[in-house]
Structure formats: structure tokens, C-alpha cells
Amino acid sequence: MSLNLPSYPQPDGRGRYGRFGGRYVPETLIPALDELERAYHAAKADPEFLNELDRLFKDFVGRPSPLYFAARLTEHAGGAKIYLKREDFNYTGAHKINNCLAQALLAKRMGKRRVIAETGAGQHGVASATAAALLGLDCIVYMGAEDIRRQAMNVFRMKLLGAEVREVTSGTSTLKDATNEAIRDWVTNVRDTFYILGSVVGPHPYPAMVRDFQSVIGEEVKVQLQALEGREAPDAIVACVGGGSNAIGIFAPYAYLPGDQRPRLIGTEAAGEGVESGKHAASVAGGRIGVLHGSMMYLLNDDEGQIVPPHSISAGLDYPGIGPEHCHYSETGVAEYVPVTDAQALEALQLLTRLEGIIPALESAHAVYHAVGLARELGPEGIIVVNLSGRGDKDVAEVMRLLEMERDEGLLDKDVERVVGEVVA
Amino acid sequence: MTATLTRGAERIQAAFEQANAQGRAAFIPFMTAGYPTAGAFPAVADALLEHADLLEVGIPYSDPLGDGPTIQRASEQALAGGTSTRRTLALVKELRARHDKPIAVMTYVNPIYAVGPREFMRLAADAGVDGLILPDLPPDQDIEIADLAAEYGLAVTFLIAPTSTPERVRLVAEACTGFLYAVSVTGVTGAREGSALGEVPAMLALAREYARVPVAVGFGVKDAATAAQVAQVADGVVVGSAFINAIREGQDVGALAAEIARGCQR
Numbered sequence: 001m002s003l004n005l006p007s008y009p010q011p012d013g014r015g016r017y018g019r020f021g022g023r024y025v026p027e028t029l030i031p032a033l034d035e036l037e038r039a040y041h042a043a044k045a046d047p048e049f050l051n052e053l054d055r056l057f058k059d060f061v062g063r064p065s066p067l068y069f070a071a072r073l074t075e076h077a078g079g080a081k082i083y084l085k086r087e088d089f090n091y092t093g094a095h096k097i098n099n100c101l102a103q104a105l106l107a108k109r110m111g112k113r114r115v116i117a118e119t120g121a122g123q124h125g126v127a128s129a130t131a132a133a134l135l136g137l138d139c140i141v142y143m144g145a146e147d148i149r150r151q152a153m154n155v156f157r158m159k160l161l162g163a164e165v166r167e168v169t170s171g172t173s174t175l176k177d178a179t180n181e182a183i184r185d186w187v188t189n190v191r192d193t194f195y196i197l198g199s200v201v202g203p204h205p206y207p208a209m210v211r212d213f214q215s216v217i218g219e220e221v222k223v224q225l226q227a228l229e230g231r232e233a234p235d236a237i238v239a240c241v242g243g244g245s246n247a248i249g250i251f252a253p254y255a256y257l258p259g260d261q262r263p264r265l266i267g268t269e270a271a272g273e274g275v276e277s278g279k280h281a282a283s284v285a286g287g288r289i290g291v292l293h294g295s296m297m298y299l300l301n302d303d304e305g306q307i308v309p310p311h312s313i314s315a316g317l318d319y320p321g322i323g324p325e326h327c328h329y330s331e332t333g334v335a336e337y338v339p340v341t342d343a344q345a346l347e348a349l350q351l352l353t354r355l356e357g358i359i360p361a362l363e364s365a366h367a368v369y370h371a372v373g374l375a376r377e378l379g380p381e382g383i384i385v386v387n388l389s390g391r392g393d394k395d396v397a398e399v400m401r402l403l404e405m406e407r408d409e410g411l412l413d414k415d416v417e418r419v420v421g422e423v424v425a
Numbered sequence: 426m427t428a429t430l431t432r433g434a435e436r437i438q439a440a441f442e443q444a445n446a447q448g449r450a451a452f453i454p455f456m457t458a459g460y461p462t463a464g465a466f467p468a469v470a471d472a473l474l475e476h477a478d479l480l481e482v483g484i485p486y487s488d489p490l491g492d493g494p495t496i497q498r499a500s501e502q503a504l505a506g507g508t509s510t511r512r513t514l515a516l517v518k519e520l521r522a523r524h525d526k527p528i529a530v531m532t533y534v535n536p537i538y539a540v541g542p543r544e545f546m547r548l549a550a551d552a553g554v555d556g557l558i559l560p561d562l563p564p565d566q567d568i569e570i571a572d573l574a575a576e577y578g579l580a581v582t583f584l585i586a587p588t589s590t591p592e593r594v595r596l597v598a599e600a601c602t603g604f605l606y607a608v609s610v611t612g613v614t615g616a617r618e619g620s621a622l623g624e625v626p627a628m629l630a631l632a633r634e635y636a637r638v639p640v641a642v643g644f645g646v647k648d649a650a651t652a653a654q655v656a657q658v659a660d661g662v663v664v665g666s667a668f669i670n671a672i673r674e675g676q677d678v679g680a681l682a683a684e685i686a687r688g689c690q691r
């Protein structure tokens with residue numbers, strides 16, 4: 001199968017998904033966004049670009065990623081069959097590499113030698129640094145001081161790959177501030193710089209372009225599920241949502257099917273300590289419509305429009321907004337968005353690790369948690385595909401710290417307590 | 426767009442006309458509302474207004490992506506002191522009681538949406554605001570905001586940049602009702618080294634072809650000398666970060682404003 005970047009009916013000509021999306025950015029950037037849009041459309045229709053991306057997807061990323069039947073997890077859940085789309089198999093450890101390689105290739109095609117990126121968990125930063133190294137581009141990654149602390153290993157990887165990591169200490173020192181800083185850099189250096197945006201957020205055409213690049217996930221599922229189960233569409237698809245790129249990548253190829261053929265599409269938002277607690281990153285459940293980073297979306301902001309700092313156990317979901325296409329899916333009922341807490345994600349991470357030998361990223365664990373409950377609800381006739389967006393290597397130190405805390409509070413079950421005791425000197 | 430000017434547009438344009446008639450570019454100082462503290466802001470604004478033709482008051486915002494570190498930090502400090510959207514409009518209302526010079530409010534769009542566009546315009550008009558400056562709202566993004574502003578008598582100012590194509594310059598220029606704001610550099614706000622003129626002359630020539638309003642230049646003007654350069658070519662000169670730096674360093678804002686205002690003389 002050679003690569004084909006899909007065309008979807010959304011957004012409209014102005015970059016809107018219903019009332020969401022758009023381009024709320026300083027005028028300085030508008031010509032660059034127009035230029036990007038033109039370059040992207042040309043690339044999308046150019047066999048040379050598509051073949052090169054296809055080659056990189058296969059030989060560099062390791063695509064297609066497996067669609068794995070999780071037999072023991074299915075048995076544990078006691079209901080629908082659970083398949084895992086193994087984006088954790090991708091080189092550099094997450095779905096982020098799909099988008100980064102594609103954007104870096106586009107940057108090169110546009111003659112831009114300097115690329116910038118923002119990162120929270122570090123996965124997008126590592127993927128950007130990797131793509132830049134591969135294609136010989138200069139790379140600068142903006143990262144919040146708080147995330148630098150939480151994801152030291154990824155910071156080191158980026159540096160090893162030759163990227164410059166710029167620490168951001170403004171605001172809350174996390175992903176949203178790193179994104180502001182990347183946009184400021186772009187405003188300043190727009191003539192020779194390509195901004196590799198990490199999710200389906202930002203001004204048009206980014207949400208559409210990132211979606212198209214990530215759609216390879218859902219397109220593969222169609223083919224793989226056909227081979228495994230004799231049908232293209234499962235009954236439900238579950239994916240975690242930070243900005244929403246892994247979720248849109250697996251949703252979009254199904255989202256525009258007629259309602260009766262469309263699987264249930266479910267995005268899990270990071271509910272942190274609970275949506276009622278105020279300490280969460282659930283933009284649909286706990287936000288209201290606003291504008292951030294160039295687009296209109298559901299957003300955590302107070303009644304005077306100040307952005308409310310998000311909270312999540314996983315740095316990759318710790319973002320106050322959600323991509324405009326998801327907002328539109330939510331408003332029109334194409335997809336559902338459900339909150340999953342820190343504690344539930346941590347529980348699901350341990351569950352998947354022990355039952356299947358797969359340590360998922362904390363981000364992906366949010367989706368796993370919801371899938372287990374959903375399997376019971378759907379019953380044995382059902383099929384669920386969970387997008388396992390990334391692997392948990394980056395999170396093990398944080399998980400160990402959290403489990404130690406739980407042990408000290410006497411919250412762990414005896415088995416886990418013994419493991420934690422053995423691992424922690 | 427209709428030929429009748431809103432009250433705010435009239436007052437802003439009159440201020441430019443008066444300055445230009447006196448052989449000056451209009452002097453437009455900027456200050457973040459509630460900076461350095463909500464209590465100290467009115468005195469700072471008074472000092473600026475004494476020398477200004479038009480005062481630009483910024484609504485402090487948590488994520489000001491068009492601003493450089495100086496204004497960004499001023500915003501953080503003002504927010505920490507409890508000043509945000511409604512409080513800013515209340516502060517302007519207080520100033521309005523003492524001053525007749527036009528006042529424009531600079532705001533990112535999210536505070537407008539959060540308060541509600543109509544409610545925001547009502548509050549702004551009630552506070553005596555004359556115009557809005559909208560750094561992250563290209564005029565073709567949301568017509569509603571400009572229409573609502575007009576309905577409440579407010580002028581709107583959009584921005585052009587050195588990267589703007591002729592078509593964009595035209596679109597933006599035609600949408601502005603108070604004045605047109607030309608950004609002197611490809612970049613964010615902040616006092617800079619070197620000439621403030623940059624690519625300004627070519628951009629202004631283009632802007633004047635389309636604009637029916639005065640054209641002011643800002644970003645990077647930091648003292649009387651750079652103001653004088655800009656005053657040679659523009660109808661107005663906007664100075665922001667330099668005043669915030671001055672406050673941070675304990676300098677006399679009024680004296681700096683007087684000096685820069687003199688620099689605006691042609």
C-alpha cells in the first residue's frame with residue numbers, strides 16, 4: 001500500500017470546523033500560514049513527496065504498527081475484544097514521529113533550514129530533533145522548566161540528537177507556555193523558520209495538516225481489522241486526548257462515515273484529580289469556548305478569559321485546550337469525550353503491564369482505562385480498538401515516584417507493594 | 426463600511442489631526458493596566474496622559490503571544506495583583522473622569538470572548554474607551570467584533586507587519602476605523618537596539634494607499650531618538666516596553682514621556 005494523504009470535508013475554506021478553529025494570530029504570521037497552506041497542498045499531490053514519506057514511515061518509523069489482539073486484557077475485562085493499535089512500536093516511542101517526519105520533510109521542501117518545536121512530555125521534541133537530525137535541519141525545542149524537570153531523559157535525548165532545548169519559565173512553565181514561546185520565535189524568524197507544531201491545534205492549516213499526517217494510524221487499522229475480523233470498522237475506538245493528534249489520527253478515517261457505519265469514537269481527557277477538583281486538563285468536560293494558540297476551541301479559562309493552568313499526571317495531556325476538529329466532533333455528536341483521572345490512568349498502566357507485558361505511556365493509559373469498562377458495556381460481540389499512542393519508558397521514573405508515595409500511604413495492594421519494595425532500594 | 430465615524434473613531438482621528446497640524450507625530454504611550462500595581466497604575470497613566478495624544482492601555486493577559494518578555498512580565502505582575510479584564514475597564518473609567526484625551530484598550534481576543542463580545546463592548550463604552558487594538562485578530566477572522574465595536578461607538582485598530590502582502594495591507598487598512606497600527610519589525614513587542622525604522626518606509630507607502638485613517642508605527646521604539654526617526658514617516662508613534670522598563674528601573678515615567686513626546690516633533 002503506497003501512501004495516500006486523505007481528503008476530508010472539514011475544515012471549510014477559512015479553516016473552520018463549525019465555529020471552531022480559524023487563525024487568531026498576529027498579522028505577521030498570516031502570510032506564512034498562507035504559504036504553508038499552499039506548500040502543503042502541493043506536497044499532498046506530489047508523488048515524490050508521498051513516496052519519500054512512505055519510505056520513511058516504513059523504513060525509519062517501522063510502519064505499519066501492529067494491531068495487536070490483547071487476549072489477557074480482553075479476558076480480564078470480560079466483554080468485547082480489545083485490540084491495541086501499537087503506536088508505541090514507532091521509532092522514538094510514540095505517534096508523534098509520524099507528524100514530525102512529515103512536517104520536517106515539508107520544511108525541507110520549502111527550503112527552510114531552521115525548525116522550531118514545542119514539547120510537553122518531550123515526545124514531540126524528541127521526534128522533532130530526530131527528524132531534524134535525519135534531514136539535516138537546525139532544530140530548537142521550547143520546553144517548560146517544569147516539564148524539563150519531569151522529563152529529564154527526553155531532554156538529554158534531544159540534546160544528543162543535536163537540538164537546542166530552550167527552557168521556558170514564563171506563566172506556568174509547562175506546555176502552553178512553551179507553545180507561546182515557539183509562536184513568538186516564529187513571529188520573529190518567520191521568513192526562514194518552519195514551526196513543527198506537535199498536535200492538531202494552532203492556526204489553520206495546522207490542525208488539518210497534522211490530522212492528515214496522523215491519519216495513517218486509522219487507515220492502517222481499516223486494513224488490519226479487515227484481515228483479522230473481516231470488517232474495517234470496530235464497534236468503538238478509544239484514544240487519549242491532549243491536543244488530540246493521536247486521537248484524530250485514528251478517528252478521522254472513520255469520522256466522516258454515515259452515522260450508522262461509524263464506530264463509537266471516544267476520546268479520553270485527562271481528569272487529573274477529578275473534574276470537580278479544578279485540577280485537571282479536561283477541556284471538553286471542564287472548559288468553555290475560547291481562543292488559544294491561534295484557534296477557537298474548548299479551553300480551560302476563567303470568566304475573564306485568563307487561561308487556567310491544567311493538571312495531569314502525564315505531561316503530554318497537560319494542555320488547556322483541545323483541537324478544533326475534536327470540539328466540532330463533540331458538538332455534533334460524532335465523538336464522545338470522557339474524563340479519566342490520574343489514579344485511573346496509573347491503575348490502567350499497571351494493569352496492562354502485568355497482563356500483556358506492555359508498559360504504556362501514562363497518556364495512553366487513560367485510553368486503556370476507559371476501554372476496560374467499555375468492553376464490559378459492549379459485551380462479547382463487540383470489538384474495541386485502543387490507540388496505544390506511546391510507550392511508557394519516559395514515564396517509569398515518575399511512576400516509581402508515584403507508587404512509592406502510594407506505598408507510603410498504604411494504598412498499594414500487596415503484590416505491587418512487594419515489587420515497589422524490591423525496585424526501590 | 427459606512428461613512429459615518431463612530432464617536433471613538435472621531436476622537437482618535439481628531440487627536441492625530443491636531444498633532445499633525447502642530448508639526449508632530451501623535452505620541453501614543455502604552456501601559457499595562459494594573460502595572461506596577463493596581464494602586465500605582467493611575468498615577469503612571471496620569472503621567473503618560475499629560476504628554477500623550479492618545480493612551481493605549483493593555484488588558485493584562487496570561488498568554489500574550491504577540492508580546493516580548495517585558496510586557497509579558499508586566500502582565501504576569503498585573504494579573505498577580507488582581508487586575509484583569511473587568512478591572513482594567515474600571516481603571517479606564519477612573520482615568521476618564523479626570524482626562525479627556527482618547528484612550529484605546531489593547532486586548533487579545535480571548536478576554537473579549539470570555540466576557541462575551543456584546544457585554545465587553547458595553548463595559549468598554551461605559552468606561553469611556555474610544556478604541557480597541559486587537560493584536561491577535563486579523564480583521565477577516567471575526568467580523569462580529571468589529572461590528573459590535575462600531576455599534577457601541579468604539580473604533581477598531583488592526584495591525585500590519587513587514588511580512589504583510591499588498592492584499593493583506595489593503596484588507597487590514599480598510600478594516601481600521603481609529604488608526605492603523607504598523608508593526609515596525611518582524612517580531613514581538615520590546616525595546617530593541619538599532620534603528621526603529623527597519624522596513625517601515627516601504628510598508629507605510631503601501632498602507633497609505635489604502636488607509637483612510639492615520640497610520641501609527643510601534644514595536645521597538647524606545648527613546649526620543651528612535652521616536653524622532655519614526656515621526657518623520659508616520660502619523661503616530663507607539664512606545665510601550667520602554668515605559669515598563671523605566672518603571673522597573675525606578676525611573677521617572679513622566680520625564681521619559683516628556684522627552685519622547687519632544688522626539689515626536691518633526
Ligand SMILES: Cc1ncc(COP(=O)(O)O)c(C=O)c1O
Nearest residue numbers: 199242243244245246316363390
Ligand atoms: C504518548 C503520547 N500520547 C499522547 C500524547 C498527547 O498528544 P495528542 O493528544 O496530540 O496525541 C502525547 C504528547 O506528548 C504523548 O507523548
